[in-house]
Every structure is written in structure tokens, then in C-alpha cells.
Amino acid sequence: MNVPDKLRLSTYTSHHIESFLRNYELMVKSLPEVAEWWPGMDDFERQHARTAYFGEAWAPRRVLGALYRAGRLTAEQEAELAALDGELIQHLDEAHLCYGLNFQSVAQLFTWGTPLAQSDEIIRISIRPRTLNEIAPALAAIGETVPV
Amino acid sequence: MMDVDALIIELIESDRRATDEELSQIVAHVAQAPFASRLVRPPRWWRDALARHGITMPGRVSASEAHLLKRIYYDQQWPVGTTTDQFVTDLQLAIRHLDVRIWTYEYFGEPCIGLLAPSHIRGTPGAKPYIFVAYSARYGTLTTGYQATGPETIFNEKHQRLTQHR
Numbered sequence: 505m506n507v508p509d510k511l512r513l514s515t516y517t518s519h520h521i522e523s524f525l526r527n528y529e530l531m532v533k534s535l536p537e538v539a540e541w542w543p544g545m546d547d548f549e550r551q552h553a554r555t556a557y558f559g560e561a562w563a564p565r566r567v568l569g570a571l572y573r574a575g576r577l578t579a580e581q582e583a584e585l586a587a588l589d590g591e592l593i594q595h596l597d598e599a600h601l602c603y604g605l606n607f608q609s610v611a612q613l614f615t616w617g618t619p620l621a622q623s624d625e626i627i628r629i630s631i632r633p634r635t636l637n638e639i640a641p642a643l644a645a646i647g648e649t650v651p652v
Numbered sequence: 653m654m655d656v657d658a659l660i661i662e663l664i665e666s667d668r669r670a671t672d673e674e675l676s677q678i679v680a681h682v683a684q685a686p687f688a689s690r691l692v693r694p695p696r697w698w699r700d701a702l703a704r705h706g707i708t709m710p711g712r713v714s715a716s717e718a719h720l721l722k723r724i725y726y727d728q729q730w731p732v733g734t735t736t737d738q739f740v741t742d743l744q745l746a747i748r749h750l751d752v753r754i755w756t757y758e759y760f761g762e763p764c765i766g767l768l769a770p771s772h773i774r775g776t777p778g779a780k781p782y783i784f785v786a787y788s789a790r791y792g793t794l795t796t797g798y799q800a801t802g803p804e805t806i807f808n809e810k811h812q813r814l815t816q817h818r
Contacts, residue, residue: 530726564805
């Protein structure tokens with residue numbers, strides 16, 4: 505799915521932006537509890553969480569990034585987006601467990617656009633080495649392209 | 653004639669585009685499917701958000717009720733007082749819409765049909781141009797239904813083998 509271009513971005517209203525933020529907020533804020541329940545959930549309830557919390561938030565999050573880069577968010581909305589992105593990154597282990605997000609997903613946030621990119625504050629990321637191992641070849645390939 | 657759920661799975665696995673006749677079968681089948689009703693646990697944060705609207709949500713609710721409460725009070729896409737039957741009827745109108753767009757895909761490995769049609773819901777604060785409905789061929793139920801701005805705010809990288817049929 506292509507990222508919407510600038511022409512399409514003009515069709516998103518302030519109501520749309522608010523609804524995208526609210527769904528992203530629901531996904532991020534509910535994540536610790538959903539992750540805590542995850543081992544006891546059956547397939548149906550897991551798929552419900554992936555549909556109801558993640559599914560309605562992740563594609564709009566991509567659009568929010570484009571809207572942020574286009575200067576369409578208010579200062580309050582930018583602050584909220586930065587806080588939610590930071591919270592998601594801090595809960596990356598839970599996000600990986602429930603929604604399959606990983607370090608590449610964090611990179612996606614910055615590619616899409618996040619006001620967090622302007623922050624110098626330290627964020628601590630809890631991550632299992634096994635998940636790093638999964639993306640190690642891709643990360644190593646990036647290093648190999650750097651000229652000596 | 654092939655079972656429609658088996659047909660959906662076959663379309664996904666073969667990356668084949670459905671014929672008009674197959675799409676008619678799929679639409680007819682999905683339009684009579686019930687909304688998922690198994691019990692789910694709404695997270696505390698979500699229950700607290702609803703409580704601010706005066707809605708007390710129990711620790712376990714049916715998936716259909718959880719969806720409807722979100723559409724009414726959180727998304728503000730359906731009017732207060734909408735019943736589950738009315739909500740499902742609205743989704744069925746979208747499924748049967750002449751301009752409905754139809755996709756097959758796997759969502760976290762689950763075979764699904766997604767349908768997107770112009771919304772007929774007017775006058776709610778959270779109204780958007782389209783209604784999106786998803787159907788699970790594994791469970792034989794509708795799994796979600798909401799108003800959306802378009803495909804770009806619906807599909808993400810977890811929607812695999814995505815094929816648009818109409």
C-alpha cells in the first residue's frame with residue numbers, strides 16, 4: 505500500500521487526525537495488559553486484539569507520520585504522537601509478542617515521520633536478543649555498505 | 653459448487669482473481685454472516701475510556717458488543733442507541749453496495765475478505781467516507797466493521813497476499 509501523497513493528505517480533516525491518534529492511543533495504552541493476557545488467550549481472542557487494537561491503529565499511524573511531515577498536526581498533537589511513539593518503543597517486547605513488531609518497526613516510525621526524531625531524551629528499549637538475531641542479517645548488510 | 657470459505661482460501665493460496673460469479677457468491681455469503689460473538693477481554697484502559705461516557709463494560713464481553721461500543725462511544729461513528737442488529741444491518745448494506753471494493757488477504761495468517769463501500773451513515777461526529785468490513789473464512793464470521801477514510805488507513809504490512817478483486 506502506497507503512502508498517501510501530498511494531494512491526498514489534504515483530504516484528511518482535523519477530525520480524522522484526532523481519530524487516528526485516538527486509535528493509536530488505544531493500541532499503545534492497552535498493550536501491556538494485552539501482552540500480560542496473551543499466553544492465556546486462544547487464537548480467536550488474539551486475532552480480535554490484532555484486529556481491534558493493532559489493525560485500526562497501524563495503517564493510520566503511517567498516515568499520521570506523513571501528516572506530521574506535512575505540518576498538519578498541532579503542537580499538542582505532535583507532543584501526543586511523540587509520547588505514544590516513545591511508549592510503544594519502550595514496550596517493543598510486548599508489541600513483538602502481540603503484533604509482531606520489531607526493531608524494523610521502530611525504524612518504520614522514523615521513516616514515516618515522528619516528532620520523536622527531534623528528541624534527545626534517552627529511551628530504554630526492552631528487547632529479546634532472539635528478535636535482534638532475526639533481523640541481524642539486514643542490520644549487518646547496512647554496515648557492510650558503509651565505505652571504509 | 654465449492655464451499656465459499658474454501659473458495660476464499662483457494663483464492664488466497666493461488667493468488668487468483670475471482671470471477672464475477674465467484675464474487676457474487678462471496679458477497680451473498682458474507683452478507684448473511686453473523687458478527688463474531690465469542691467473549692473477549694476488554695483492556696482496563698479501554699474500559700476506563702468507556703466509563704468516562706457512563707458505560708460500564710464487564711470483564712468479558714462478546715466481540716460484537718465490544719465493537720459496537722467502540723463505534724458508538726470511542727469512534728463516534730454510529731449514533732448512541734444503535735443496536736447490534738442495526739449495526740450489522742449497516743455492515744450488510746455496505747457489503748451489498750454496488751460500488752463495493754473487495755480484497756482477499758491473510759491477516760496474521762488468517763484467511764479473510766475485506767470489503768470497502770461508500771458509507772451511508774451521516775451526521776455522526778466520527779463519520780468517514782467509507783465503511784470497511786472484514787470477514788474471516790476461518791471462523792465464518794464478520795470480524796470488524798468501521799468507517800474509514802480509504803484503503804491506506806486499513807491495510808498494513810500484516811495484511812499478506814493482498815489481492816483486490818473489484
